Amino acid sequence: MLLSAAALSLSLLFSLSSGVSASPEELVLGQSQPSALPPIKTPDLRDIEWGQINFISTTDTHGWLAGHLLQASFAADWGDYASFIEHAREIADEKGVDLIVVDDGDQHDGNGLSDATPVNGEVSQQILMMAPIDLMSIGNHELYKCEVTQQTYDLLAPHFDGRYLTSNVEIQLQNGSWVHIGQRSYRFTTKNQGINIMSFGFLFDFKLNCDNSRVSDVEQVVQQAWFQAAIREPGIDMFVVFGHFPIRFWPEMWAIHRAIRAVHKSIPIQYFGGHSHVRDFTVLDSRATALQAGRFLETVGWVSIDGIEPGASEDSPDYAKPLKYNRRYLDFNPHSLSYHVNKTIGENGTFGTPLGKKISKIIDDYRVELNLTYPFGCVPRDYLLEKAKYPGPNSLLSLLEENVLMNLAGEDEVRNEQPRLIFINSGSLRYDMYSGIFTIDSGYIVSPFDNKWKFIPSVPYPIAKKILARLNALDYIFMELTTPISRTMLVRQSNLGDTFDINVMNAFISASASDDLTHEDLKTTGYVTIDDFGMDGDDTPHKPYPIYYLPNAIATEDNYPADGSEPDSVDVIFLDFMKPFILNALLEIDPSTPTEEWSVLEYGGKSVKEMIKDYVRGWGTDCLNQ
Ligand SMILES: *[C@@H]1O[C@H](CO)[C@@H](O)[C@H](O)[C@H]1NC(C)=O
Ligand SMILES: *[C@@H]1O[C@H](CO)[C@@H](O)[C@H](O)[C@H]1NC(C)=O
Ligand SMILES: *[C@@H]1O[C@H](CO)[C@@H](O)[C@H](O)[C@H]1NC(C)=O
Ligand SMILES: *[C@@H]1O[C@H](CO)[C@@H](O)[C@H](O)[C@H]1NC(C)=O
Ligand SMILES: [Zn+2]
Ligand SMILES: [Zn+2]
Numbered sequence: 001m002l003l004s005a006a007a008l009s010l011s012l013l014f015s016l017s018s019g020v021s022a023s024p025e026e027l028v029l030g031q032s033q034p035s036a037l038p039p040i041k042t043p044d045l046r047d048i049e050w051g052q053i054n055f056i057s058t059t060d061t062h063g064w065l066a067g068h069l070l071q072a073s074f075a076a077d078w079g080d081y082a083s084f085i086e087h088a089r090e091i092a093d094e095k096g097v098d099l100i101v102v103d104d105g106d107q108h109d110g111n112g113l114s115d116a117t118p119v120n121g122e123v124s125q126q127i128l129m130m131a132p133i134d135l136m137s138i139g140n141h142e143l144y145k146c147e148v149t150q151q152t153y154d155l156l157a158p159h160f161d162g163r164y165l166t167s168n169v170e171i172q173l174q175n176g177s178w179v180h181i182g183q184r185s186y187r188f189t190t191k192n193q194g195i196n197i198m199s200f201g202f203l204f205d206f207k208l209n210c211d212n213s214r215v216s217d218v219e220q221v222v223q224q225a226w227f228q229a230a231i232r233e234p235g236i237d238m239f240v241v242f243g244h245f246p247i248r249f250w251p252e253m254w255a256i257h258r259a260i261r262a263v264h265k266s267i268p269i270q271y272f273g274g275h276s277h278v279r280d281f282t283v284l285d286s287r288a289t290a291l292q293a294g295r296f297l298e299t300v301g302w303v304s305i306d307g308i309e310p311g312a313s314e315d316s317p318d319y320a321k322p323l324k325y326n327r328r329y330l331d332f333n334p335h336s337l338s339y340h341v342n343k344t345i346g347e348n349g350t351f352g353t354p355l356g357k358k359i360s361k362i363i364d365d366y367r368v369e370l371n372l373t374y375p376f377g378c379v380p381r382d383y384l385l386e387k388a389k390y391p392g393p394n395s396l397l398s399l400l401e402e403n404v405l406m407n408l409a410g411e412d413e414v415r416n417e418q419p420r421l422i423f424i425n426s427g428s429l430r431y432d433m434y435s436g437i438f439t440i441d442s443g444y445i446v447s448p449f450d451n452k453w454k455f456i457p458s459v460p461y462p463i464a465k466k467i468l469a470r471l472n473a474l475d476y477i478f479m480e481l482t483t484p485i486s487r488t489m490l491v492r493q494s495n496l497g498d499t500f501d502i503n504v505m506n507a508f509i510s511a512s513a514s515d516d517l518t519h520e521d522l523k524t525t526g527y528v529t530i531d532d533f534g535m536d537g538d539d540t541p542h543k544p545y546p547i548y549y550l551p552n553a554i555a556t557e558d559n560y561p562a563d564g565s566e567p568d569s570v571d572v573i574f575l576d577f578m579k580p581f582i583l584n585a586l587l588e589i590d591p592s593t594p595t596e597e598w599s600v601l602e603y604g605g606k607s608v609k610e611m612i613k614d615y616v617r618g619w620g621t622d623c624l625n626q
Contacts, residue, residue, distance in 0.1 A: 032334050033066050033077050033364055035373070037436075039334045039345070040072035040524075042540045048340050049326035051304030052097055052193055056088060057293045059104035059244070059274030062141065063114025063124050064297040066363050066441075067332060070434035073526055073540070074298050074332045077363055081300065081332075082131040083356030087341035089132070098190040101132065104274035105139025105203070105244040108148055110296065110430055110448050112372040112441035113363065119147050123366050129159045130359050137201030137243040138166045138181060139274065143209035149181070150212065157182045165201025165243070167227070168216040178214060185230045195310045198236045200227075202243040204252045204275060218245070218252040222259035231263050237310045239264075242272035247282045247290035257284050266320035268308050272301070279329045279538070281531040286322035294329065294527070296431070300337065302328040329529055330539045340539070372441035377616035378623035383433040385426070386547050390554075396433055396446070397426060397554050400608075404615045405556040408573065410453065411604030419567035420455075421464055423471070423555045423574040423582070428608055437623060438616045443609045451575040453603035456582070458569040463590050467572065470585035471553040553578070573603050 032039065058081070068074035085101055092099035107121060107128060108114045114124040142152045153171050157164045164182030171181045186199045205217045221227055231239075239260055245252040253271055260269060271290035273280075279299055280292040293301030306324040313319065330336045334345045343351035352360070367373055381394065388394035391401070405422045431445045526542030528535065560567055574582050583595050606614070 032075055032080055032360060033069060033367075035364075036067060036069045036075040036077070037072040039075040041335045042331075042333075042542075044541060045336060045339055046328065046536060046539050046541065048302050048328050048330075048539070049304055050091070050095055050097055051306040051324065051326060052308055053190065053195055053238075054088075054092060054097060054099045054304040055102060055240075055270065055272070055291070055302070056085060056099065057102040057104065057242070057272050057291060057301040057303075058297065058299075059272070059293045059301075060106040060139065060277055060295040061103070061128070061297050062106055062109055062295070063111030063121070063444075065113055065124055065127050066111070066367060067297060069441075070436040072333075073542075076297075076332045076334045076337055077360050078127060078131060078297070079352070079356040079358070079360030079363065080334050080337055081297075081356075082359050083343075083351055083353040084300070084337040084341060085132050086353045086355060087343055087351070091341060093192065096192050098193050098195065100190070100240070101134045102240075102242045102272050103133050103136045104242055104272055104293075105137045106141040106274060107139065108141045109144075110445065112370060112439075112444040113366065115444045115448055116370045116372060116440070119151060120145065121148060121151060123370070125151065125155055127359060127362060127366070129156065130355070130362075132355075133160075134163060135186070135199060135201065135240070135242060136160055136164050136182075138164075138169050138203055139244040140203065140206045140208070143169070143203075143206065143213050143215070146210040146212040149210060153181050162186055165199065167200045167202050167243070168218055168221040169203050170214045170216075172212050172214070181213070184226060187233070187236075193308075193310060195308055196235050196237040197240050198230060198233065198238075199240040199242065200230075200256070202241065202245060202252065202256065204245040204250060219255040222256055227259070228263075231260055236264075236267065237312075238308060239267060239269040240272075241269060244274045246276040246278075247271060247273035247280055247292045248276075250276075253290060254284075257288065261285075261288075264314060267314060268305065268323055270303065270305065279527055279529040279531070281327045281529075281533055281537060283532040287320065289325055289327070289532075291327055297332045298527075299332060300330040302326075302330060302340075325533075327531075327533060327537055328539050329527065329537050331526065333540070336539055367441065372439060372444075374440045375621050375624060376438050376440075376442075376613045377619040378621055379433055379435050379438050379616065380619060381435050385429060385432055386550055387432065387545050389546075389548050390550055396429055397550065399433075400424065400429075400612075401554045401556050404611050406558040407611060407614065408453065408558075408603075408605045410455070410573075411602070415455075415457075415571060415603075417559055418458075418571050419557075419559045419561070419569070420571040420573055421467070421555050421557055423468070423553055423572070423578060424608060425471075425553045425575060425578055425581075426550045427552075428575055428577070433612075437621070438613070438619075443613050446612060447607070447609040449577075449607070449609070451577060451607050453573055453605045454576050454579060454600050455571050455573040455603040456586075456598050456600055457571050459572045459586075459598075460569050461567050463586065464570045464572050465566075466589045467582065467585045468553060468555045470588055471578075471581060472551045474552055474581070553581075571603075575608070 065078035067077040114121050117123050162183050166181040167184045170178045172178050189196050206215045266287050269288040273292045277295035279294045282290045291301045291303045293299045304326045338345045338351040345351045383396040383399050384394050391398045433446050525545050528544035529537050
């Protein structure tokens with residue numbers, strides 16, 4: 001049983017398994033989620049250009065199939081995406097060109113639709129599979145929990161029937177055998193242009209998986225006999241290498257590229273990556289490029305290629321001429337998506353297909369069924385992560401530091417009254433908190449992690465007061481559940497690519513930012529991506545989001561002496577994830593105390609997510625009545 005029927009009604013289960021026959025009431029719904037903000041309409045979109053072969057891609061969807069209900073720039077949902085794909089396929093057929101739809105994994109952790117079910121993803125993955133995607137790969141978020149990996153093997157791999165590619169990821173079956181979760185490679189010939197493609201789906205060299213899976217290093221796998229044989233198969237016109245690896249700075253993609261180029265000096269290769277949650281496009285050589293389509297369904301990636309000659313010999317003299325590319329990052333906005341396929345949205349719009357509308361309806365129904373719409377309170381203004389200056393009135397970190405963390409109530413009521421210093425890592429927060437209704441879903445979005453609190457009792461204050469600076473001096477830290485990469489690195493990648501230069505960065509920030517960003521500002525700002533082709537990749541010409549450096553960690557002082565004097569000692573309280581970092585900081589501050597001598601105990605108390613919900617309740621739910 002993939003779905004726990006206890007929690008979900010039969011009619012909804014049925015709607016997932018039945019065919020596409022929308023009822024009249026479903027058709028009235030049109031597109032998107034009924035509770036989404038009206039989509040923002042931006043004029044002068046940059047067009048997509050169709051080529052001989054065209055790719056649409058998503059990555060790191062993390063359960064956001066309902067879209068961004070409080071952000072007008074990203075108001076589309078997974079149903080709209082299905083409609084978009086269906087229309088794009090029609091256009092491709094009319095033009096006699098090919099369209100391939102790719103997803104690069106990370107489909108759990110970050111949204112109620114994926115995370116509120118007893119096994120993460122048991123509903124959201126079935127909805128995800130309803131969109132007509134050609135090629136899919138696995139992400140690290142499919143491997144943290146054994147049951148999620150098992151679900152991927154039981155559900156996604158069979159659905160994609162050979163097109164779910166896990167070239168370096170295996171699962172151990174009940175009988176002890178190790179098998180690839182999907183397939184290692186997939187060879188196919190495109191429908192209209194007859195391009196013969198060999199495809200692979202890789203995951204970066206990930207180590208934190210649950211023990212029913214095994215991830216082999218990309219660098220080793222490309223030397224294995226099966227891979228070496230696959231790239232030497234006769235008759236290949238092009239390679240499509242997609243999966244869950246960043247396309248800049250990280251070594252994995254280049255290891256694959258070197259291995260293929262050692263055999264095929266100039267065969268076309270198209271890469272699709274993910275994981276670092278940025279929009280990016282890199283040029284590997286004149287006949288190989290890579291696209292990465294952001295995160296959380298903010299972005300649909302587009303790349304088209306012209307100049308491929310199916311059947312041509314690599315030895316022919318003019319084979320190696322540069323290919324022509326077009327790349328775009330489409331905002332996940334119904335206006336964008338419908339514009340690019342020349343359809344209309346609105347009451348009598350031509351955009352929503354029966355499949356798309358059906359998916360939208362199912363998402364809406366499940367959000368209610370899973371109680372994701374339950375309102376805690378009305379957030380009065382936007383509280384942001386990198387988009388706001390910290391400390392500051394729009395900073396989510398400041399909100400926690402100044403108003404939320406001191407409400408932590410551990411198990412021991414007496415201890416709760418002791419002078420204490422409460423730490424969280426900024427990576428424990430996943431996404432901005434936008435003005436509007438804060439629901440159960442918002443809790444999963446802002447802080448999806450079920451963290452526990454630990455503490456070290458009575459740390460001498462002269463030592464304790466130095467911990468925060470130590471944590472923030474680290475170059476990287478704590479993206480919980482991901483490989484440590486610094487937020488700064490993300491910022492560099494998202495905006496400045498290889499051309500990173502602190503002066504450019506500063507000019508960029510000062511040109512765009514104000515300390516006190518209003519919600520109106522945010523409607524017109526958006527991604528301005530600098531990639532290897534320049535600054536014109538985003539389909540919507542936005543003003544750039546301001547981007548600030550965030551500290552690795554923040555700390556709230558509580559129960560300090562009222563007279564402003566320093567306490568003798570404080571309880572040092574922190575999220576369980578931070579334990580090695582805190583102990584390391586203590587060792588650096590006080591090398592004479594061995595790490596084992598600091599006793600780390602359970603503090604108890606609610607998770608950050610639950611503490612935020614409690615705080616938001618205080619804002620009331622009046623916005624629901626307006
Ligand atoms: C385990 O099960 C798989 C799939 O049913 C099968 O292919 C494999 O041979 C089995 N291994 C052993 C050791 O029985
Ligand atoms: C877009 O659709 C309209 C109405 O269906 C049609 O008249 C027009 O030719 C289409 N434009 C393109 C570029 O296909
Ligand atoms: C949609 O179509 C109906 C029926 O033809 C019409 O009454 C209505 O005005 C149309 N709405 C819009 C926004 O065009
Ligand atoms: C929805 O969640 C709220 C808050 O946790 C709870 O009070 C309510 O009973 C839940 N409703 C349902 C139908 O489960
Ligand atoms: Zn991700
Ligand atoms: Zn990832």
